[in-house]
Amino acid sequence: MKIDTDKKIVLIGLDGVPYNMIEEFSQDGTMPNMAKLISDGVFRKSESTIPEISSVAWSSTITGKNPGEHGIFGFTDLHKNSYQLKFPNFNDLKEEPFWQQWDCESVIINVPSTYPSHEINGVHISGFVSIDINKSVSPSSLIPTLMDMDYRLDVDSSKAHESMDLFLEDLDKTLSARIDCYRYLWANRSWQFFMLVFTGTDRLMHFLYEAYEDKNHKYHDKFLEHFRKIDSVIGEISERISDKDTLLLMSDHGFERLDYDVYLNRLLIDENLLSFTAGANPSLENISNDTIAFVMDPGRVYINYSDKYPRGYVDRGDKDKIISKLKTLFSKLKISNKNVIRDIYTKDEIFFGKYIDDAPDLTLVANEGFNLKAMMKTPGLYSKGIFTGKHTQDTAFLLAKGISSDAIGEKPKVSDVRSILESTIK
């Protein structure tokens, strides 16, 4: 695929930012540049992947594929024939990102789940979870320049557990560095595709969603300030492109208030569907050989099949029985009189592709306020911790300039972004 030589495509990601927040901020003056784009372009609510987490959603965004095709189902997975945790990374993505198939120079900054960075025609700086700067930047000759800008791969979120002020300071420095980096590469490379993801928005909402909702909150202004700063960058970029160019802004999932963390494995333990070898700590590695099912973050349920796991128990013949039992169990789960689970999907309902075997047997999507977790050693079935915001599946946003509303459709999904962009290329 070839982009016209005088055309540029720009894709800006705002990790985790919900449709309603963009709507509100564009109306109340927090994001005036966003408001202008909304009035000139197409603004839609969009759907994230299931499960609605960045690793899966961005992998689907950049490949246009179903998780069953690209093979990424979460931030964590298990090694084959084992209960040992692994952390899938860019090398495990089984489909090529679209920029590899576009015959042009690209600049890719901070796309989650693209670590370690790959050599491309252009520049690739990987995003969350990037560990080592030496493996995050291609070409590596750029590293000294980035160091000079005090570039940061990611906010140090652990700071939020110590001091919110330190965290916010780091968040702002990270954003500034990201902006410096974008400006530098925008000006110094002859690119045709530019992709930049802001991930601080997601971090901010995890810890301070309450500060967004509560106008009197100590950090309410700080919260708005972060979005204002991003809006000014969006204004700058809008200025820098011409009418022939395409600009698409998007989030990979939405956000809402978190009322409770809900520990699904606890439920399984209480129902005797999950247990651990005698005397051992509750953890995946210690699953006993009579376990029926277990959950991985956020709401991925796996049946402990005897032909799939070293201490597998369940015969494939019992699949239907067990699925129906689990569905009943999860659908009945109530906390404070509210149903916790909104939807339960079997593998076949939402996944397809070559790697469907690795997909969870059931995937759960929660109702408003409930954050699904897979922790095994828990204080109880649910609790409330430091986090005040959680992801949502159906309230992401998409905002495009230079693309027809037909090409976007009424209810786009993140996995449609690829074809939406390609509709502007001949």
Added chain:
Amino acid sequence: MKTQTPLNFVIVGHVDHGKSTLIGRLLYDTNSLAPDKLAEVKKISEAHGRDTEFAFLLDHLEEERKQGITIDTTQVFFKTEKRRYVIIDAPGHVEFVKNMITGASQAEAAVLIVDAVEGVKEQTKRHSYMLSMLGLNQIIVVINKMDLVEFSQERFDKVRNDIQEFLDSINIKPNHYIPISGIKGDNIANRSGNMDWYNGLTFMQSLDELKNNPANIEKDLILPVQDVYKVDDKRINVGRIEAGKIKAGDAIKILPSNQETAIKSIEKFLENTDEALSGECIGFTTQDSVFLDRGDIICRSGAEPVVTDRFRANMFWMSRKPFSQDEKLIIRCATQEIRCKIEVIEKRINSSSLELLEENADKLENLEVGEVVIKTKKPIAIKKFSQVQELGRFVMILNENIVAGGIITELD
């Protein structure tokens, strides 16, 4: 230049009294952390507050981090100007006493750590008791977290008196009592400016004073046969000299058969030698063609260990399944391995409170100590633990697992 032998020591004490922090501090103060390790630890500990960073060095496994306790015997290495050290970080949680014993049995000295705020706790006592049972006689007591008691001499004296009273009762005479703060570094490498009332050694100085275990060279010969190999038509008996020395031509006696012969040759690969010392693993041949087997004990006539089938011992039970008296055990002492039973459990003792639980008992629960009479099916060559540790200590095997350790107190 020859590399010096490091000193192995163990740090024991109640859970959360600060073992890992103390170790982290030692590594840090002696510059023994590799830069990448240091970076790793810093990274990991940032989420948990800075003061704890040393502890995370040792709590390497994620599992442990979650639990906040050190699960198993971890060995770390550091050196002062004087010598190298191997620290065995024994865990403090009650469930892990068998790991503490594993660690402490390899140590030449022990550091008992006590929290200045909490004072003497259950594991402080149990671990001390284990140290006395394992025969460790170089012990340093550190009273930690002095920063949390405003470096008070009064508090130090109180905790010191409490622990001393207990240690007296089990016959442990510590080399030093030192007030420290692992987190702040007081009296570790450097003298504390916060405790002018303390005139003793710093912790590091007290370590440098410790001595390596003396070799048993001056004692009577004990050479347990480990195995017999056929090498180029020659039968070579192998074993490790546990005490004394041996040379070609020496007259020897074989227990339990009481045969007498002499050493014909000492065999070492690619070495010509006719003498070997305690601690050496050797091969040897005999002048007469006696048939030796694993478990035979080579000694000198007139200086033999006792051969008996009944003796008294203190036995420490460390299996979750309690011991009931009719169970048949296998005793292993050096390379000897013999079926046995416990004839009498004269006393059943709580290893932490030292409380006498029962006389003439018929069972031992996990972590209890029994004063027992052991009857072996065949004669066994032994010494009192106070004479030669290598033949005075044993383990018990049940269902192919080590379930108890013990020391021989009296010979019948």
Added chain:
Amino acid sequence: MSRSLDHLDKLENQSIFIIREAYSQFRNIALLWSIGKDSTTLMWLVRKAFFGKIPFPILHIDTTYKFKEIYDFRDKYAKEWGLNLIVARNEDAVANGMGPDKSKFECCNQLKTIALKQAIAREKFKALLLGIRRDEHGIRAKERVFSPRDEDFEWDYKDQPPELWDQYKTKATEEEHLRVHPLLGWIEVDIWDYVKRENIPIPELYFAKNGKRFRSIGCECCCGPVESDADTIDKIVQELKTTQISERSGRAQDKEDDYMMQKLRSLGYM
């Protein structure tokens, strides 16, 4: 005269004792030889323990991705030392083109772990001698000298048998085998000191060429050299004493998972 044992003598004797205990208890054992400096040192000790006639096989797990020098070295000394060498490969995986380009973990799993499992099953080994040391990596510090593994190779580090006074768990159930670690108490410098004292041959890859050398050698594709001018053992020892980089820093994967976990945790993703 007062001959006494120095530090290396003590380590050597302790290792020989352990090796002989393992053989005495099982007979059906093997030495796992990666051809690196540690397992070659272990080989040296095993030769000493058995007076040059090792009464059990030497097992080399061949991923087919080893350095050429490693293969040459292996064949040369297998012959010179009269070893009963068993070379084990996961032939199916090799035939199917398994390699590090697929997934590093899967590659290790297929070509090392599964190949080893197959060899143990085939030869019915009850115990394996391995040259690991406690100072190599955090998790190694948890090892026992005699360490049981179940049929899935899993190591229950949380519930290990006690080891005291050189008495080890020396029986294994049908499904288990024991990993025996005679070098557990050695540190990296000890190995080098001993290699030098005993003049033990080791692959040339350890010595610096053109400003680089390998601190650990495994598969060619997954080992990075470190900057170094150390072309003799003395210089290597000197380098170890002055520069402190953990040995397996060349083998990168280890720590990344730890960081990943921490990062995900701090955001509540785990």
